[in-house]
Every structure is written in C-alpha cells, then in structure tokens.
Amino acid sequence: MEYVELTGNPRHDKLISLVMSNGYISNEELAKILNVTPQTIRRDIRQLNDAGLISRHHGGAGRISSIMNTEFSKRETAYIEEKTTIANEVANFIPDGATLFITIGTTVEFVAKALKNKNNLRIITNSIRVANILYQNKGFEVITLGGILRSHNGGIVGPSALSLVSGFRADYLITSLGAIDPDGVLLDFDINEVAVVKAMIEHSRNFILIGDHTKFHASAAIEIGNLKQVSTFITDSKPPANIINILKENKVELRIAKK
Incomplete structure (x- = not known):
C-alpha cells in the first residue's frame, strides 16, 4: 500500500490511504489491518474527520464528500x-x-x-x-x-x-x-x-x-x-x-x- 506523509502520524497516514483506496472501510477492518483496538480506531477517525481528511460514518470511515467543499x-x-x-x-x-x-x-x-x-x-x-x-x-x-x-x-x-x-x-x-x-x-x-x-x-x-x-x-x-x-x-x-x-x-x- 502506497501512502504519503500527511499528518506526521504513520498510523493516521495509513488509515487515510486505506479509506481513499476503499472508499469506505469499517472500524473492525481498520483495527485488524493497523493492529490496534477499535477504540483507538474510533479516536483516530474522529481526529481525522475533524481535520477534514476523511469522513466519519457509523461503524467506519469514508472519503470526504466529493460534492461539498469544506467551509471557507x-x-x-x-x-x-x-x-x-x-x-x-x-x-x-x-x-x-x-x-x-x-x-x-x-x-x-x-x-x-x-x-x-x-x-x-x-x-x-x-x-x-x-x-x-x-x-x-x-x-x-x-x-x-x-x-x-x-x-x-x-x-x-x-x-x-x-x-x-x-x-x-x-x-x-x-x-x-x-x-x-x-x-x-x-x-x-x-x-x-x-x-x-x-x-x-x-x-x-x-x-x-x-x-x-x-x-x-x-x-x-x-x-x-x-x-x-x-x-x-x-x-x-x-x-x-x-x-x-x-x-x-x-x-x-x-x-x-x-x-
């Protein structure tokens, strides 16, 4: 899996790349791939969502909207x-x-x-x-x-x-x-x-x-x-x-x- 440094946190960078590659990926899959607990994944997703890098969904994460831009x-x-x-x-x-x-x-x-x-x-x-x-x-x-x-x-x-x-x-x-x-x-x-x-x-x-x-x-x-x-x-x-x-x-x- 190819990824680039976006956040300074290698796990976050890998999580973003997984989301971008899959479109949507569940908390369970992310936890398994990244070898961390679901609680850690949920916390990571919340932080990355707040930063506008991914979109937080119930049970997982997806790409940010292709229709709506982040507020100016x-x-x-x-x-x-x-x-x-x-x-x-x-x-x-x-x-x-x-x-x-x-x-x-x-x-x-x-x-x-x-x-x-x-x-x-x-x-x-x-x-x-x-x-x-x-x-x-x-x-x-x-x-x-x-x-x-x-x-x-x-x-x-x-x-x-x-x-x-x-x-x-x-x-x-x-x-x-x-x-x-x-x-x-x-x-x-x-x-x-x-x-x-x-x-x-x-x-x-x-x-x-x-x-x-x-x-x-x-x-x-x-x-x-x-x-x-x-x-x-x-x-x-x-x-x-x-x-x-x-x-x-x-x-x-x-x-x-x-x-």
Missing part, C-alpha cells in the same frame, strides 16, 4: 504553514511586469499576500478578496471581473465573468483546486467557479497549479482539466509516484516549496 472559514485556518510556503515559492517564480489571472480560494489568497512586494503586475481576478489584498500596491493594475458576487468566499461567477476573461491573454494563471485524481484529472466542487477557471486556462500562456499535499487524497466532483495542461505544479511535498510519472511524461515542471 475553516479552510482559511487550515495548513497555514504549507500555504505560506507554496505562496512564497510562487512569488519567487513570478517575474515583475507579468499579467496574471488569479482565481478564488484560500491558497491563492496566500499567494496574493506574497505577491504584494512585486513590481508592475497586472492582475485579473474573480476574487474580491484577492483584489482587496493587492489593489493597495500603487504599482499594480488590479482588474476584477464582473458578475455574481458570492458571499461565502468573495468569488465572482456567471456569464459576465466568462465574457471578460476572453478579452485578456495572461502570462500566467495561478489557481488551486479541490483534488487531483490518481490519473491526473484536476477537480473542484463548484461548476460555476470551474467554468471561470477553464476560460482562464484557455487564455493563459502558462498554467501554474498550486496545491498542498492533501489534494492528492481529497475528492471532488467537477472536472477542471488535466495535469497534462499544467506548465508548473507547485506543492509542499513530494507527490505520489503515479502523479510524478504523469508530470514527467508531459514535461510539467514540479516545484516542491521548501519551508
């Missing part, structure tokens, strides 16, 4: 160190004078904060929160897309946003996502937000995908695209072997951000 306010305070590390790597990678598409999400908000000290950037975004971070730099031109403003995450979606994207050609798209499937398919939770990301991919010279290690073991339902389309993938830890193979086969640059 909870994601803001999760994996702060990892997101900061990734954001700093992105800021070091982006040259001054570039035109950027930046999407919606907590990780890209960390990127926006890291970009504040760059020079002469043009940013086109469908996130009011990203715009609010960046507009105060007098050397930046910040353009927000028009459309429907969402209260839960400050995102802008709808036909107007899609139409405005087509009027630009960005040097770089910077976006995160909900999950990366083992076959390289990129996934997220909201069809309207995904539609804007797809339009940005089509109108960008370079596609920078960012995501922490949890994206390799998450689940989401709406397809954004494929790793094959990505120019550079920036993450915080070594991806699983199958993902590395896809990156190599398609000449996608992998950058593992260092703390």
Whole structure:
C-alpha cells in the first residue's frame, strides 16, 4: 500500500490511504489491518474527520464528500504553514511586469499576500478578496471581473465573468483546486467557479497549479482539466509516484516549496 506523509502520524497516514483506496472501510477492518483496538480506531477517525481528511460514518470511515467543499472559514485556518510556503515559492517564480489571472480560494489568497512586494503586475481576478489584498500596491493594475458576487468566499461567477476573461491573454494563471485524481484529472466542487477557471486556462500562456499535499487524497466532483495542461505544479511535498510519472511524461515542471 502506497501512502504519503500527511499528518506526521504513520498510523493516521495509513488509515487515510486505506479509506481513499476503499472508499469506505469499517472500524473492525481498520483495527485488524493497523493492529490496534477499535477504540483507538474510533479516536483516530474522529481526529481525522475533524481535520477534514476523511469522513466519519457509523461503524467506519469514508472519503470526504466529493460534492461539498469544506467551509471557507475553516479552510482559511487550515495548513497555514504549507500555504505560506507554496505562496512564497510562487512569488519567487513570478517575474515583475507579468499579467496574471488569479482565481478564488484560500491558497491563492496566500499567494496574493506574497505577491504584494512585486513590481508592475497586472492582475485579473474573480476574487474580491484577492483584489482587496493587492489593489493597495500603487504599482499594480488590479482588474476584477464582473458578475455574481458570492458571499461565502468573495468569488465572482456567471456569464459576465466568462465574457471578460476572453478579452485578456495572461502570462500566467495561478489557481488551486479541490483534488487531483490518481490519473491526473484536476477537480473542484463548484461548476460555476470551474467554468471561470477553464476560460482562464484557455487564455493563459502558462498554467501554474498550486496545491498542498492533501489534494492528492481529497475528492471532488467537477472536472477542471488535466495535469497534462499544467506548465508548473507547485506543492509542499513530494507527490505520489503515479502523479510524478504523469508530470514527467508531459514535461510539467514540479516545484516542491521548501519551508
């Protein structure tokens, strides 16, 4: 069984991998495989459920929902160190004078904060929160897309946003996502937000995908695209072997951000 370090606890990491491989697995099976008591398994599942890594069910555990994303306010305070590390790597990678598409999400908000000290950037975004971070730099031109403003995450979606994207050609798209499937398919939770990301991919010279290690073991339902389309993938830890193979086969640059 292949697993990567997610939690710093090897038993928890193995438990997560078992859940992701099986979809659902009972407490009894987990206890037997991991050689611990059912009481320990129940405690482990409760902790991992609270961390948003698996879903707790009666008598066992399953993958987290592919339909519903974790509440935005909870994601803001999760994996702060990892997101900061990734954001700093992105800021070091982006040259001054570039035109950027930046999407919606907590990780890209960390990127926006890291970009504040760059020079002469043009940013086109469908996130009011990203715009609010960046507009105060007098050397930046910040353009927000028009459309429907969402209260839960400050995102802008709808036909107007899609139409405005087509009027630009960005040097770089910077976006995160909900999950990366083992076959390289990129996934997220909201069809309207995904539609804007797809339009940005089509109108960008370079596609920078960012995501922490949890994206390799998450689940989401709406397809954004494929790793094959990505120019550079920036993450915080070594991806699983199958993902590395896809990156190599398609000449996608992998950058593992260092703390």
